[in-house]
Structures are given as structure tokens and as C-alpha cells.
Amino acid sequence: MVRIAVQVASLAILVRLLSPAAFGYVAMVTAIVGIAELIREFGLSKAAVQAPVLTRAQRDNLFWLNAGLGLALSVLVLAVAPLVAALYGEPLLEPVTRCLAVVFLLNGFGAQFRASLQRDLRFTALAVLETLGPAAGLAAAVAVALQGGSYWALVAQQVVTTAVVAVGPACVAGWWPGRPRRSASIRPMLGYGGSLFGTQALTYVGNNVDTVVIGLTAGPAAAGLYNRVYQLVKLPVSQLNAPITRVALPVLARIQDDPPRYARYLRQGQLVLLNVLVPALALGWAVAGPLVHLVLGDAWGQAVPIFSLLVVGGVFQAIGFVQNWVFLSSGKTGQQFRLNLLTRPAFVVAVLVGSLWGVTGVAAGYALTAVLQWPVALWWAGRAVPEAQAGRLAVTALRAVATYSAAAVVAHLAVRAAGLDDAWLSAGLGAGVMLAVLAAGAAVLPAYRRDLAGCVTAVRVLRGAGARSGRGDRANERK
Structure with a gap:
């Protein structure tokens, strides 16, 4: 934090x-x-x-x-x-x-x-x-x-x-x-790393082709505008995903030979990811105007629609981190590379086509491909590692997206209806309304209530697993 x-x-x-x-x-x-x-x-x-x-x-x-x-x-x-x-x-x-x-x-x-x-x-x-x-x-x-x-x-x-x-x-x-x-x-590690490098290279090209295209077609000012808005969206995604993944990857890698336990821990890690990242991004969409005003200032008002589109893509990028855990923890980086060979070219094409409508079109291309690629990637991960139980992961993810999206829409409508001039008051109103809607949802939706309770237990379970795995790893290194 x-x-x-x-x-x-x-x-x-x-x-x-x-x-x-x-x-x-x-x-x-x-x-x-x-x-x-x-x-x-x-x-x-x-x-x-x-x-x-x-x-x-x-x-x-x-x-x-x-x-x-x-x-x-x-x-x-x-x-x-x-x-x-x-x-x-x-x-x-x-x-x-x-x-x-x-x-x-x-x-x-x-x-x-x-x-x-x-x-x-x-x-x-x-x-x-x-x-x-x-x-x-x-x-x-x-x-x-x-x-x-x-x-x-x-x-x-x-x-x-x-x-x-x-x-x-x-x-x-x-x-x-x-x-x-x-x-x-270190040959086995070079094999693992080589496949992962291929995936990361394709992902990097996809994630940066938008900046290059805007820089070439619209100049540094437009590239700077897009970059700042993209960084604002990326901030919760990268800063919250990094510590969650840092814990999940070594723990999952050490229990990959125990399929029931692996699947259970994967779902528990997903609960933490979904119920931290998705509400943060959903709230950002709900109060996009006040948030851009507060963080970037009055001169960046034209960035609001770009921000809103990028947030939609950011949500599906965030819930897709789980399949990355599956590929990395199981050592199936070759399968991950083949997946990206299929999906990343589509992302590049969408950005290039979107650039015909300027910076907003590029943002729309990014959001559309992020939404469409998520189910494909999750299915691919489930095929590569059946013990991950991709169907259950998909149901949990869609439930979280639906719940937080509904709360964000209500909060956005409340902010628009209030028409407050002060950005701080508008942002506070949006956050308060969204929190109230989610509290009501927890009261009437047993599945959502179980997800929230699962987040609390997941932290304790992962922490205990991490301690046991760490002791075992140090013993192996001494041997």
C-alpha cells in the first residue's frame, strides 16, 4: 500500500x-x-x-x-x-x-x-x-x-x-x-526460461505496440497522454498483482505434485486476486472523471474516455493472472508460449485498426482484445494442467466481475445524478455508494459472502504453506 x-x-x-x-x-x-x-x-x-x-x-x-x-x-x-x-x-x-x-x-x-x-x-x-x-x-x-x-x-x-x-x-x-x-x-532452467522469454516477448510487443503506433502517428504529446493514462490504470494491476504473485508462485510450484491441494490453493489465491484487484478497478471506472481530475489535473480532462476503456481491459487482464500462475508453477511455459503465438497477433491487429480512430480507438482495441482473450487463455491453461479445474476458476471470476461491475454502475449513476462540482466529494460519493451496494450484496448473496470469507482464510493458508515450503527448500539446498 x-x-x-x-x-x-x-x-x-x-x-x-x-x-x-x-x-x-x-x-x-x-x-x-x-x-x-x-x-x-x-x-x-x-x-x-x-x-x-x-x-x-x-x-x-x-x-x-x-x-x-x-x-x-x-x-x-x-x-x-x-x-x-x-x-x-x-x-x-x-x-x-x-x-x-x-x-x-x-x-x-x-x-x-x-x-x-x-x-x-x-x-x-x-x-x-x-x-x-x-x-x-x-x-x-x-x-x-x-x-x-x-x-x-x-x-x-x-x-x-x-x-x-x-x-x-x-x-x-x-x-x-x-x-x-x-x-x-542449468540446462533445465534455460529450457523453462527460453519458453517463458518467448511468451514475455510476445506480451511485451502486444503491450507496447500501442505506444509505438501513437508515437509514430500522433507524436510525443499524444504518446505521453496515453502513457500517463495507461500508467494510472496499470498502477493497481501491477502493484497489487506483484506481491500476490510473488507469494503464489513459489507455493504453488512446491505443491504441484498434489493435484487436490494444488487446485484448492489455486482457488484460494484467485479469491484474493479477484476481491482486491477487480473492486479497485471497478471503482476507478465508476469515478473516472473525478479520479483523472484529482491525479492528473484539469489539463487532462480529454483522458477520461481513454481511461474508462483501459479499465475494462485492465479488469480482464487482472483476472487472467491466474492462468499465468498455472503455466509458471507447473513448468508448462511451452504451452503458454504457443497460446501467445495465437493471441498476441490479434492484439496487435486490433491496436493498429483502432489507431485509425486516434488514441481512443487504440484504447478500444486494447479493451476488446483483453475481454476476448481471457476465456481462450483460461481454457488453454485448463487443457495444459487439468488439475487447475479451469471451469471452477471461470465461474468464480465471472461472479466477481458481475458483482463488482453492478456495484460500479450504481456508483457511477449516483455520481452523475449528484452533479457535484468538487472532485473529492464526487469520488467520495462514488466510493461510499459502491461500498454500500457491496455490503448489501454480501448480506443477500451467499456465494459472494463465501468468497469474502475465503479471502480471509486464503491468506492464512498460503502463509502456512509458504513457511512449510520454505523450510523444505532450505533443507534440500543443504543436501
């Missing part, structure tokens, strides 16, 4: 200090060169977390591989900086690209230290470091912006945030890599 507060503060403060074009310049660069970060990672952090047994020598080899890839890609990004600037016809993007190259080197160094903390279930240390990083990055950005640094403030924010999040885990992980060893094979 502290990290979410920092992200909201970052959005609210920096949009008042910088122009939309400043955000557009940095977004246009990261949309292109960000693929290098996936190559640097190559799925090896997730492979280290998912592996049933990970020896010290294997961990050392993974560190050196990630670090070497990070160094190589930093050099590559430095070399292609002129090409990025030429693509957009914006010469100032060349120095921006060169400065962002250091991010890949830093992330390559810190990747396995972060994976080690996650594998050892040291979630508190991760949470603290990943809160300090954005806070330090925001402080650096504000300092540069107040000196008239424009888009350099955003470059400083990325570099400082990455430095803290990369170096911090090395200081608290409790191990330091030794020399690489040929005797310690």
Missing part, C-alpha cells in the same frame, strides 16, 4: 511539473528498447524460483549469465540509440536512449539476488526495497524537474529506481556469487 501511494504521488506530482511531450519521449524510447530487458532476464529469475531444487553452484551460474546478458545489452542499446532517434524522427531521443542503457546492466546484476529473496520467501525485504526504489526515483525526478530538466527528470527516475531495486537485494540476500562452474548444469 505504501508503494501504491508512492506511485500515485509520482503520477500526481510529475504531471504537474512536466508536459505530456516529456512523458512521450521517454515512453517512446522504452517501448522500443525495453525488449532488451526481456532478453537480459530470459525467464531465469522465474526459473530459479520454480526449480524444485536449486544448488549454490546453479545459482552462481544463473547470476553470471544474467549479469553477462545485462552488460551485453547495455552495449547494444548504446549502439542502437541513433536508430531509435531516426525511427521517430526525434534527434533528442538518442541521448535519452544512451542514458537508459545503464538500466539493463543494473538489472542484470540484481536479478538473481531478487529471485533468491523470493525463493526464500523473504517477502518483507522485497517489499521494503521495492518501496524504497520508487520513492528514491520520485525524489530524483522532482529534483531534476524543479531545475527545468523536463524529460531528463523521467530518465533520472528510472535509473535511480533501478539502482536501488537492483543493488539493495545484493546487500540483504545473504550470499555472494562464486565463479561459474561447468559441473553445475
Whole structure:
């Protein structure tokens, strides 16, 4: 929650200090060169977390591989900086690209230290470091912006945030890599990571083609507008999903050989995901106008319809995280890659077609494909891992979407009917009405009431499982 507060503060403060074009310049660069970060990672952090047994020598080899890839890609990004600037016809993007190259080197160094903390279930240390990083990055950005640094403030924010999040885990992980060893094979992890990399690369292209298309067709100001609105929608999705997934993945990976228990824990994790993320996004849709006004300011009023469309896509993206847990925890990353080979091209086509109607059309293309792809992905995950019981997961997800959508519609109508001029009062009214509707729903809908009770027990059950799994994993490493 502290990290979410920092992200909201970052959005609210920096949009008042910088122009939309400043955000557009940095977004246009990261949309292109960000693929290098996936190559640097190559799925090896997730492979280290998912592996049933990970020896010290294997961990050392993974560190050196990630670090070497990070160094190589930093050099590559430095070399292609002129090409990025030429693509957009914006010469100032060349120095921006060169400065962002250091991010890949830093992330390559810190990747396995972060994976080690996650594998050892040291979630508190991760949470603290990943809160300090954005806070330090925001402080650096504000300092540069107040000196008239424009888009350099955003470059400083990325570099400082990455430095803290990369170096911090090395200081608290409790191990330091030794020399690489040929005797310690990491081939199974490379196979897992290679398939995961393919999936992540396709997902990355799908998630960033909208920014590239807008930057090419409408310029940096429009790209900056879209980027800020997208970040506002992505904030609860990424900031709440990350800690939930960080707990779910190592726990599910360790009980995958016990199908009934695996299915039960998966449903319990889904309950937490649904009843945290979906209401947050639904409330955002209900009070879209006041929320955009409060966070982004009066000058961003044209972003409200874009925000509303992106929220719809965000809901289905959020409920789709469960099938990602299934693929990753079971090691079926090859199946996940094949799924994305089918679905991601459709996403790209939808965005390209939507761009004919401008930024709003791009947002509509994103939302439509997110809605249509969710049932396909869930069916595919159920076929790959039958013990996941995809049918039950679908029923639970649809019940949550229907419940929170109905409450959001009532809250939205109440805000419109009230016609209040004050954005704070409008947002508060929407939140109050939605909470009242949900309280009434809990009173009259037994299934919804059971879901809420399941969230409470899920936290306790997952926590206990995590403790037992952590002790077993450390025993295996000693052996």
C-alpha cells in the first residue's frame, strides 16, 4: 500500500511539473528498447524460483549469465540509440536512449539476488526495497524537474529506481556469487526460461505496440497522454498483482505434485486476486472523471474516455493472472508460449485498426482484445494442467466481475445524478455508494459472502504453506 501511494504521488506530482511531450519521449524510447530487458532476464529469475531444487553452484551460474546478458545489452542499446532517434524522427531521443542503457546492466546484476529473496520467501525485504526504489526515483525526478530538466527528470527516475531495486537485494540476500562452474548444469532452467522469454516477448510487443503506433502517428504529446493514462490504470494491476504473485508462485510450484491441494490453493489465491484487484478497478471506472481530475489535473480532462476503456481491459487482464500462475508453477511455459503465438497477433491487429480512430480507438482495441482473450487463455491453461479445474476458476471470476461491475454502475449513476462540482466529494460519493451496494450484496448473496470469507482464510493458508515450503527448500539446498 505504501508503494501504491508512492506511485500515485509520482503520477500526481510529475504531471504537474512536466508536459505530456516529456512523458512521450521517454515512453517512446522504452517501448522500443525495453525488449532488451526481456532478453537480459530470459525467464531465469522465474526459473530459479520454480526449480524444485536449486544448488549454490546453479545459482552462481544463473547470476553470471544474467549479469553477462545485462552488460551485453547495455552495449547494444548504446549502439542502437541513433536508430531509435531516426525511427521517430526525434534527434533528442538518442541521448535519452544512451542514458537508459545503464538500466539493463543494473538489472542484470540484481536479478538473481531478487529471485533468491523470493525463493526464500523473504517477502518483507522485497517489499521494503521495492518501496524504497520508487520513492528514491520520485525524489530524483522532482529534483531534476524543479531545475527545468523536463524529460531528463523521467530518465533520472528510472535509473535511480533501478539502482536501488537492483543493488539493495545484493546487500540483504545473504550470499555472494562464486565463479561459474561447468559441473553445475542449468540446462533445465534455460529450457523453462527460453519458453517463458518467448511468451514475455510476445506480451511485451502486444503491450507496447500501442505506444509505438501513437508515437509514430500522433507524436510525443499524444504518446505521453496515453502513457500517463495507461500508467494510472496499470498502477493497481501491477502493484497489487506483484506481491500476490510473488507469494503464489513459489507455493504453488512446491505443491504441484498434489493435484487436490494444488487446485484448492489455486482457488484460494484467485479469491484474493479477484476481491482486491477487480473492486479497485471497478471503482476507478465508476469515478473516472473525478479520479483523472484529482491525479492528473484539469489539463487532462480529454483522458477520461481513454481511461474508462483501459479499465475494462485492465479488469480482464487482472483476472487472467491466474492462468499465468498455472503455466509458471507447473513448468508448462511451452504451452503458454504457443497460446501467445495465437493471441498476441490479434492484439496487435486490433491496436493498429483502432489507431485509425486516434488514441481512443487504440484504447478500444486494447479493451476488446483483453475481454476476448481471457476465456481462450483460461481454457488453454485448463487443457495444459487439468488439475487447475479451469471451469471452477471461470465461474468464480465471472461472479466477481458481475458483482463488482453492478456495484460500479450504481456508483457511477449516483455520481452523475449528484452533479457535484468538487472532485473529492464526487469520488467520495462514488466510493461510499459502491461500498454500500457491496455490503448489501454480501448480506443477500451467499456465494459472494463465501468468497469474502475465503479471502480471509486464503491468506492464512498460503502463509502456512509458504513457511512449510520454505523450510523444505532450505533443507534440500543443504543436501
